[in-house]
Amino acid sequence: MLFGYIPERAATDDLLRRTRDGSGGVVEFTGEMGSGKSALLDDAAEKAADMRVLRAEGCRSEARYPYALLGLLLNPLAGQVSELPDEQGSQLHRVLWGGERDTVDRLRVCHAVLALLGAAARERPLVCLVDDLHWADRESVEVLSFVARRAGTQPIAWFTSERESLFANSGHTSTAGTRMPLRGLDECEATRMLKTRVPDLVPSVRQRVVAEARGIPAALCDISHALTPTQRAGSINPFTLYDGTPSSPTSAHAEFHERFGGLPESTVLLALTVAACDSDDLSPVRAATYDLGCRDEDLDHAERSGLLEVGASTVRFAHPLWRLVMYCNATAVQRQAVHTALSESDTPHAARIWHAAAASYENDAVAAGLAEAALHTPHEKAYAAYDRAAAHATERGRRARYYMAAADSAVEAGLFDEAARLADAAAAVDLPAQRLRVAKVRAAVDGERGTAAEGPNPRIVTLLDEPLRLREAEDHVTHCRDSGAGRRLPYALLALGIALLGEDEYARAREVFREGLELCEETGRPNCAVLLKSHLAWCAACEGDEALSSVLAQECRAHVERHHGPAVAPGVVLWAHARADMGRARYRGALGQLTALWGSEGVPRSAGVAADLVESAVRSARSGLAERPFKWLTELNSGQSAQMVAFSSYDGLVARCQALLSEGEEARRWYEEAAMIFEKHGHRVEWARCELLYGEWLRRSRRRREARKHLHAAEAVFTECGAQGWLWRVRSELAVCAGKRGGRPSRSGLTEQEANVVRLAAHGRTNPQIAEELFLSPRTVANHLYRAFPKLGVTSRDQLGALRPDEACY
Template identity: 30%
Template sequence: MPSLEDAPVELINRASERETLTGFLQAIRAGEGRALVLSGDAGLGKTALLNDMAAKARGFRVLRVSGMQSEMELAFAGLHQLCSPLSEQVEALPKPQQLALRTAFGLAEGPPPARFMVGMAVLSLLAEVSRERPLLCLADDLHWLDRASAQALGFVARRLGADPIGIVFGTRTPTDEVAGVRELRLDGLAAQHAHELLAAALTGPLDTRVRDQIVAETRGNPLALLELPRTMSREELAGGFGFPGTAPLSGRIEESFARQLDALPGDTRLLICLASAEPSGDAKLIWQAAGLLGISHVAARPAMESGLADFGQRISFRHPLLRRAAYRSATVEQRRAVHRALAESTDPVTDPDRRAWHRAQSTDGPDEEAAADLERSASRAQARGGPNAAAAFLEQAAALTVDSARRADHMLAAAQANLQAGSYDRALELLAIVRAEPLTELQSARADLLQGNIAFASGLGNDGPPLLLKAAKRLEPLDLDLARETYLNAWMASMFAGDLAIGGSLADVSQAARGLPVSAHPDEAELVLDALARVIVDGPAAAAPVLRRAVAAIVDASLTPDEVLRWGWFAHAAAVGSWDFANWRFLLERELKVLRTVGAFDLMPIVLAALGTVTTWSGEFAASAAMFAEAETVCEVTGAPAAIFGPTMLACLRGDEEKAVPLIHSMIADAEVTGQGMSITYANWVAAVLYNGLGRYGEALTAAVASSESSSDLFIALWSLPELVEAATRTGAVGLAEEALARLAESTSAGGTDVGLGLEARSRALLSGGDVAEQHYLEAIDRLGRTTLRPELGRAHLLYGEWLRRDNRRVDARHQLKIAHAMFADLGMRAFAERARRELLATGERVRQSAVKSESTFTAQETLIVRLASDGLTNSEIGAQLFLSARTVEWHLRNVFGKLGITSRRQLATALHQNGDLLDR
């Protein structure tokens, strides 16, 4: 029969793909960072192309990692394999990144590193290495790489900039971890080239019809063309394969490998099974385990002679599918035996997790000791920032646990780990499984809590509040502290859901929370919960003292980073509820600093959006645009949907109708789908600001009414009331204006801050006349002048000037309108500036229309980088904050320097003072 020679070294065809990969290498040599996903079915030649690429990467440093199916549950196993040759360069990284990487690899103890901090550490490490020469990283079998490693490498791939680094992933189907990375899809060889490969592999003649059938059934798959004929008899080759066309090709290839393995002696098959179960390829470990199984070195010869495996210094297989076939073709008893031998041979001190995993696979029934080992491995995985691995260990521990209560605890912990990892579907699957178990009341309540947290975390939608409220009520008699924390989460979930909440409204949550027992010495969490609940149940006046006490306690407390992260967001709500914008901003800035320090990037976008709101409201448009750019960067890195709250508000205050209106409509449409009622309230509020600025008071009134009535318990609804009063008085809807003022005054009087009282005074002036109106306008200007809200101060001057003109006091009106126009022009608030200009024209004053400051000519990222550089941050520090390498930051700065006409940082301060685009004054 025809026989196969060794697989040819030269690739058959693939000219187009090789040309693409050659161009990829050339771009890296030129100093560009590039990433690529090479995808295609098993056997299409991905590994061969990666090998070809490595051979052509002359002058490069080449690092490689291959995903191992049996290592998928070991957090950062693949990343450790890739980075282990770079251990000396780790010392050059910033200390937080060093710690994150060493903790992830189990080489140091510390808090669990955020997965994005690990990714940033890898980016910095690769950038450091690429300073010497271009770097090429090849990650084969991405679909079998542990998820923590895949996430880190996907993070790096999306952040490559001006560093000569290339990352190529080989995978059957692109995974979520590499979303956004350019893909090169492989198909089977064309018929001509498939015939050529088959002919090169066969030494004897082959019937033309059989050859065509083989090519057709393999669909030009190179590995299938090479491997399948190996096990075919002369009769089978004469008659074609005859395989069912519906069989998956990779399965048919594995079947071919399995038949080749069946031809080997028994000891050799067991040795190959042993090697397939330990993907590290550690020859010493495998031979030690082989000795326990009574296998001698002689057993390796048949496997090596047939070319199936290499038993050298590192044990490897001819193809990953061969490793899989070797493991799957063994009996269950053989697999347990090899895992038992590997567990006994693995050092419990240096590699306890791998030992625990092998031991778990060796059991044939419940094993409490093995489950306890897995539980400890889960704790270590969590400490390394590998929640996916922790979940896998805990699920396996549950399977080995006899006691139903402990089994349920393991499953609940696994669901929690999946929640932390963002694997919401798997977390829900585990909850469904655990609910079928006999649960204690506490376990059942924890399950409710988890389900609510999953619903809230997966979209801030409207199904989380009732679940969290139910969990909080069940926890009250079981764990009061956890119940309070759950009520706070329920309150926040209800705030986001607003009127779209399906049960569990703010009123429901607040009423239930007010029924909790009061501690003699309440901590910050209890104070904040009591304050927020009182606002909704008892009203602003009754809640005001408690709100102020809660805010003061949070502001003055020496909180740990963990406490800042746990209670910070709720403290913001308390500050906003009392119109205490100064402390609101302080709390946001403190939390953002902690988030950056600990690398909790998942929470950063929402904090940046909130801080951007108060910063925009202060008229610091360049600063807020930089914050929104940073939030977008974080969302791009984390894969979270980018919020458009801030950019929408910014466009509305600037009076940019063309940009603002689509954003408003998008916010409302998205909110209706996701159930985030707060977004609708916010969108209508800023729409009212936009239309009041444009002088289209009817549209402003419609938007303001919608905002004030939608989710009326929300603080944002109160923000829309000054807009409603202004629009209503301009359209003659005095009754609506008076009702809005009464609601506003109830809240602002209770808060007692200059922000709230200033907005109240300005609104009250619109509904007054004569000296009373003037006194209110002057009070508004005085109070708002003591705040940071320059746009609101400018609007007070504008409304006062409009009132003075209508009272025929033109000289006084010009003075107020000039102040307003100058402020709006300086801030870049085009619509309000134009409104002030028209009023000035009506007084007889001539004002040029082109006086308004235009938007920056710099990109948002350039603005952000320059602001950070002007604060004294180094390129490395800026890069760590923005997920860029230091070299990429340097590249952006050079672009900015060119636009500013300078050549170095020394000239930056002077240039910034001359250019108002980059820094707010």
């Protein structure tokens, strides 16, 4: 996948389009090493799949052989050389394959190549890709310049890549050509590339790599891959990016050694000092290198060789990869000398401490200095400082304390994998005083990863159903914003969103979840994101947006399957699907979702799920499946102790479930008691759901006037709260209540029950679903439709949707 380079890719598309239309041209990509030239040629080759593609690349070791590159490019056309006129074919054969190059007429060779390519292009448009032209032999460059200049008259597209414009240097610049100097990727595109190519980089390290690479794609990849897993996870020296990086070959090693391998030792030490110092400031480099025996002549030498770029008060490497190669290829003794010199130079205190750490191994004074520096830095940098302090500490207790401080900072920074590693390191020291802190960090890590503890915890189960106090949740979000605890903020927003759901404020909850999702994407928090996304899916289901809920649910499941994310998220998604099904009276579908959720491992059971499971089981005429969740719910409610904080509507849930499982006047009493409990505690949506169920029960008891009163009350609350997911069911029930009494036929001749069946069938419901909703058998539903079709003048249920309500009178 190619990132950025929009103008260059547009030029490629334009030239290929013109070539398909019968005229060609030239596009030259020029830029420094690793700037993406070869990738743009690959892009052109991929887009030219319907054309004939010839490709060759210059080779430094073959630059002294005349016509070497030309032979590679034209080799696929060797069989067509014999079709050229005798003189042209003979000239070309001697140059490319006969070895007689000294006596040939170069102009005739140019015309012969032009004729050969023209003949090939008449069969099919031709695309010629020449990579690394700066390493090609001079003779090939001159011939290709001659031929490319005339590309506009034939369907031949030329794409070349080079460090400098050799076509211009050869004196054969084509006026039809397009020269495109590559400026590298901007910060946004570079970040997007790293997120895709090196996904394990934490945001802070990614920002460092982007700044270091200066937009050069090869540097972005090579620098990232040179870092150790611990460094990629965030534990980096803030003043020397490559401190601790092992020597590893990159795409730049060979060229670096060829260009700079002969530099004097003093010049190498000066350049290594620049590599070890993150700042572009020349002053600390001069101070440190003077003690190493380097002089101004070494700085001049490094600048003239093309290794460094020197300003009035600044210095940096001419190419970002030179810094990587310079630091990684230095010996341990050289690096130690440079860091020691920097630690004794006139630099900020924190920088001196880190350079002292890079120059030494076990050293308690350095460890104490790093720990002190950590106190005054953000958590992301503090964790790295404590981690490095632990590596320098000689005493076991102090080492364990540093590891735990590093783990705590890593948790605060949201670096949970690193927090787990550091907690394990602290546990390995096995000090009793640290065990509680280790357990606390591991609990935080398990919370982020979604790993559930074995065995149900009644206290946790209870708290799952207790709406957080809205004010406390809002205060926590405000604290996270004001204190700069940005890594905690997504979880604070998750808690606030759940609290808002508990207060039936769906619109506000949705916005809070979305803000949390944006933060997770910016800061690289995939597990927290999937938790937010699953609750957003639940919120969408309650709001009646099944399409959005389904998309979010699919994304959650895909993440958990690929990355073993939080086990709770799929459970919330199942519940969201069940809520959507219940709102549309698809009780059997809801029953399947809730049964799967009830039996899934790693997902704690909750009272809300239990109550929904009872309702779906009863409405699906499978009351036996309601027994276990109802028993669990009643035991949970009656078994609460003073140490447990009760969900204030547990009694209401139990009463509502009892009503569903009862008949006659007993059911009525339970419905009224449940409604009273929900109204007392201000749970509006749960109260409206109770009114809906009570209205359905009254309608089926042929008490339509009373049913309409409760159904209209439920409709008003659902509308006010934005709980659109329940409105379809309420309004369907009201439509049934509006039917005529006594089963008398309507204007279309339909009886009341026939009209109800037709109405549901017109909305796409199947016979079993209609039977489930109207408490009929599927056979009775089929009989009603059989009698209704002739009255309506239709022959199939597909035609029902085209009828107006007044035509069907439902």
